[in-house]
Amino acid sequence: MTASKPSHDESRTLSHARLRPSGGTPTGGQPLGGAHLDSTAQLMNAITSQLGSQLSLVSLNGTRRPAPPPLVLVAHGSRDPRALSTVRTLIERVRELRPHLSVHLGHIELNEPLLADTLASLDTGDGADGAVLVPLLLSRGYHVKRDIPEAAAAVPGLRARIAAPLGPHPLLVETLYARLVEAGWRTGMSDAARRADGVVLAAAGSRDPESITDTRRTAQLLAERLGVPVVPAYASAAAPTVAAAVRALAARGRHRIAVASYFTAPGRFATECAAAAPWIAAAPLGTHAAMARLVLHRYDQAVATPEPAPERELASA
Numbered sequence: 001m002t003a004s005k006p007s008h009d010e011s012r013t014l015s016h017a018r019l020r021p022s023g024g025t026p027t028g029g030q031p032l033g034g035a036h037l038d039s040t041a042q043l044m045n046a047i048t049s050q051l052g053s054q055l056s057l058v059s060l061n062g063t064r065r066p067a068p069p070p071l072v073l074v075a076h077g078s079r080d081p082r083a084l085s086t087v088r089t090l091i092e093r094v095r096e097l098r099p100h101l102s103v104h105l106g107h108i109e110l111n112e113p114l115l116a117d118t119l120a121s122l123d124t125g126d127g128a129d130g131a132v133l134v135p136l137l138l139s140r141g142y143h144v145k146r147d148i149p150e151a152a153a154a155v156p157g158l159r160a161r162i163a164a165p166l167g168p169h170p171l172l173v174e175t176l177y178a179r180l181v182e183a184g185w186r187t188g189m190s191d192a193a194r195r196a197d198g199v200v201l202a203a204a205g206s207r208d209p210e211s212i213t214d215t216r217r218t219a220q221l222l223a224e225r226l227g228v229p230v231v232p233a234y235a236s237a238a239a240p241t242v243a244a245a246v247r248a249l250a251a252r253g254r255h256r257i258a259v260a261s262y263f264t265a266p267g268r269f270a271t272e273c274a275a276a277a278p279w280i281a282a283a284p285l286g287t288h289a290a291m292a293r294l295v296l297h298r299y300d301q302a303v304a305t306p307e308p309a310p311e312r313e314l315a316s317a
């Protein structure tokens with residue numbers, strides 16, 4: 001959001017619109033979406049997008065390449081309906097970036113579809129190489145290490161690769177920065193003005209020490225991006241709380257303290273952390289364009305990582 005980009009609706013128009021000439025029949029007889037394209041430029045853009053998607057599935061010798069493994073985005077789940085809406089919109093953005101890729105959603109808990117049901121319904125035939133599960137989670141922890149692998153292992157015959165969690169990563173830092181600017185963070189400050197500012201990076205929290213390490217790394221990267229101290233804080237399971245982190249920054253002479261929301265979507269924890277902000281509170285990461293790119297980056301990393309060779313049993317002498 002630091003740069004101008006088409007709106008979500010505009011992006012959907014370009015990638016999914018019906019290609020209807022003036023006669024009204026979709027080009028090639030195939031419906032490509034629901035909106036009418038009213039300009040030659042839009043028409044050509046849509047045709048180019050569709051051709052690029054189809055050609056990517058054909059090898060140089062003219063044979064059809066195996067379908068890429070489906071991407072399963074694994075969300076935690078929330079009782080807040082805004083969370084489910086956010087995740088669904090994010091999935092649409094991923095599909096717009098990679099139209100030929102089969103993208104699915106599964107939740108660890110609280111929302112449907114549950115991950116177990118999504119995995120059980122996958123059709124990984126048609127040459128697809130298993131499935132890639134991308135956690136919509138920001139750090140290592142119990143869900144990444146136990147819940148998701150166990151759900152994948154419970155599906156007979158499913159070959160699944162589990163991607164790394166989204167964080168830490170520079171694309172998350174850019175999203176955090178953009179959300180702070182949206183909330184009122186001032187860019188181009190003088191060094192004197194910056195000495196009064198500080199940020200609390202509000203995260204969900206975990207008892208896993210690697211999760212804490214990952215969040216601290218993100219706080220460090222954001223501090224380098226902003227040029228001000230960034231203190232990680234947690235809504236549960238770890239210390240300090242947001243309120244305690246605010247007090248610690250104030251004790252260091254930081255009087256304008258913002259809260260950066262290190263949550264993928266709105267929910268109870270994000271709302272509670274924002275309420276503790278003494279100055280501005282940024283929105284969660286949400287459907288920022290960088291989030292969709294990061295999901296695909298983690299997917300590509302997992303696909304490119306060689307699978308471990310199966311262990312061979314030694315024959316008895």
